[in-house]
Amino acid sequence: MAVPAAAFxxxxxxxxxxxxxxxxxxxxxxxxxxxxxTYGSIRQTLLHFLSAEQYYLxxxxxxxxxxxxxxxxxxGFELLARVASDNGSALxxxxxxxxxxxxxxxxGDGFADADATVFLVQAVNHSTEHRTQIITMLTAxxxxxxxxxxxxxxxxxxxxxxxxxxxxx
Numbered sequence: 001m002a003v004p005a006a007a008f009x010x011x012x013x014x015x016x017x018x019x020x021x022x023x024x025x026x027x028x029x030x031x032x033x034x035x036x037x038t039y040g041s042i043r044q045t046l047l048h049f050l051s052a053e054q055y056y057l058x059x060x061x062x063x064x065x066x067x068x069x070x071x072x073x074x075x076g077f078e079l080l081a082r083v084a085s086d087n088g089s090a091l092x093x094x095x096x097x098x099x100x101x102x103x104x105x106x107x108g109d110g111f112a113d114a115d116a117t118v119f120l121v122q123a124v125n126h127s128t129e130h131r132t133q134i135i136t137m138l139t140a141x142x143x144x145x146x147x148x149x150x151x152x153x154x155x156x157x158x159x160x161x162x163x164x165x166x167x168x169x
Contacts, residue, residue: 005095005120007163012124013088014160015152019131020046020084022144024077030143038133043074045137049130050080053087056123059103060116062090095120 023031023042031043039045051070057063065086068079075083094116101116131152138144145151158164 006092008124009091009095011154011157012127014157015131016084016127018152019134020081026143030141033137033141035137035140038137039130042134042137045130045134047074049127050083052126053123056119057090060094060101060119062094065090091123
């Protein structure tokens with residue numbers, strides 16, 4: 001049985017949105033915290049992976065739906081949540097698109113051209129890595145739910161999305 005590619009990006013988008021909800025409750029001191037082996041502060045990491053999703057989407061022909069481009073300036077959690085939602089919708093649409101889009105390499109790329117699927121896989125992988133880094137920082141700070149990593153996993157997404165159904169009694 002083949003799993004639709006859109007399911008992978010839907011889970012990643014859902015996890016992004018859940019993590020943003022948790023981070024929105026943090027103090028400025030916690031949001032500016034960093035950890036060894038992580039990208040930067042929690043605030044910087046959120047901006048980094050969500051703006052990277054926008055970059056990957058532009059490369060495969062799906063610019064941000066909201067027209068909001070993230071910059072180095074933290075936009076606040078309301079806008080960040082909207083960008084995450086827009087990114088998730090666009091990634092799911094791109095993943096479900098049956099066309100064989102080929103992305104031409106640019107001067108800075110290490111390739112002449114690449115299938116769009118490479119960018120979609122990278123978007124999910126990159127966001128997952130950085131969510132894990134934020135979870136690590138939250139754990140070190142003693143902030144957020146103790147089992148946040150379990151709350152963002154595939155099982156939790158399956159339950160939240162209705163893809164898992166309870167056993168009949």
